[in-house]
Amino acid sequence: MSAERMNLPRFAAVLLAGALFGFGLALSTMVRPEVVLGFLRFQDFGLMLVMGGAVAVTVLAYGLLPRLLGRPLLGERFHHHASAWNRDTAVGAALFGVGWGLCGVCPGPAIAGLGLGNWSLLWALGGIALGALVQGLRAR
Amino acid sequence: MNLTLSLFPLGWQHYLLGGLFIGAGVALLFVLTGLVGGMSTVFSSTWSFVVRRPFFQQARFTDSRGWRLVYALGLVLGALVWWLGFAGGAPQTTSVPVWQLLVGGFLVGYGARLGNGCTSGHGICGLGSLQWPSLLAVLTFMATAFLTANLVARWLA
Numbered sequence: 001m002s003a004e005r006m007n008l009p010r011f012a013a014v015l016l017a018g019a020l021f022g023f024g025l026a027l028s029t030m031v032r033p034e035v036v037l038g039f040l041r042f043q044d045f046g047l048m049l050v051m052g053g054a055v056a057v058t059v060l061a062y063g064l065l066p067r068l069l070g071r072p073l074l075g076e077r078f079h080h081h082a083s084a085w086n087r088d089t090a091v092g093a094a095l096f097g098v099g100w101g102l103c104g105v106c107p108g109p110a111i112a113g114l115g116l117g118n119w120s121l122l123w124a125l126g127g128i129a130l131g132a133l134v135q136g137l138r139a140r
Numbered sequence: 141m142n143l144t145l146s147l148f149p150l151g152w153q154h155y156l157l158g159g160l161f162i163g164a165g166v167a168l169l170f171v172l173t174g175l176v177g178g179m180s181t182v183f184s185s186t187w188s189f190v191v192r193r194p195f196f197q198q199a200r201f202t203d204s205r206g207w208r209l210v211y212a213l214g215l216v217l218g219a220l221v222w223w224l225g226f227a228g229g230a231p232q233t234t235s236v237p238v239w240q241l242l243v244g245g246f247l248v249g250y251g252a253r254l255g256n257g258c259t260s261g262h263g264i265c266g267l268g269s270l271q272w273p274s275l276l277a278v279l280t281f282m283a284t285a286f287l288t289a290n291l292v293a294r295w296l297a
Contacts, residue, residue, distance in 0.1 A: 019217045075174035101288025131247060
């Protein structure tokens with residue numbers, strides 16, 4: 001949001017978008033580590049449907065909206081995050097997977113879990129915050 | 141043998157519907173503000189409020205830390221709506237041991253930030269914008285997650 005100031009409509013838009021995301025995480029039970037670990041142990045393939053559904057909607061949105069609209073309704077331009085394949089991405093993704101396979105919690109559910117009163121997830125949330133801090137302190 | 145039941149013993153509708161809601165959130169953020177809404181960056185950008193080191197003071201963190209926190213707040217509220225409105229507000233717990241949550245969480249945070257994305261950043265936004273580096277990242281973390289989860293189940297069960 002560089003050079004684009006936060007105002008009430010944008011605040012409400014971001015909050016509502018986050019709420020849809022969080023509702024979806026809770027409805028799909030991705031906020032329960034047991035369900036995620038069950039997928040990773042090939043006992044329940046539900047996570048594929050969650051990812052598939054979310055990616056399908058996102059492909060349509062990212063592909064069509066910039067062609068249909070000149071600019072976002074409350075913003076100046078459609079952003080694009082280029083991802084790169086390099087050593088950091090490879091090592092980071094591999095470490096992320098080890099952690100995810102150990103706890104069954106990724107960043108979204110760790111945050112959304114607070115809305116379910118599942119206080120045990122605070123351990124994961126604290127771990128993620130600490131990991132992000134150490135990564136930043138080690139980075140050049 | 142019922143294939144649907146063996147693949148999805150707990151049912152499949154809530155998974156698909158939940159995924160569509162997640163996609164709708166990412167799409168709504170994009171159509172209204174133009175922003176790309178992965179989740180893990182908030183864990184770096186929020187540190188920029190208190191950590192003065194140049195890494196955390198990069199514009200990509202300081203410029204986005206406000207909306208990313210609002211987005212995270214929305215995540216909590218959306219889950220709260222589901223919990224109170226559709227799940228009866230029954231207390232939720234997890235049987236995953238604390239050390240696994242803490243150590244696993246640390247690796248999740250470190251790895252997601254080193255690799256510039258998590259299940260939503262690379263998985264949903266990266267795949268959603270058809271970027272092959274994100275596909276490689278997803279395949280990489282899926283592979284190490286499968287391996288870890290199964291080894292842990294074998295050793296610690």
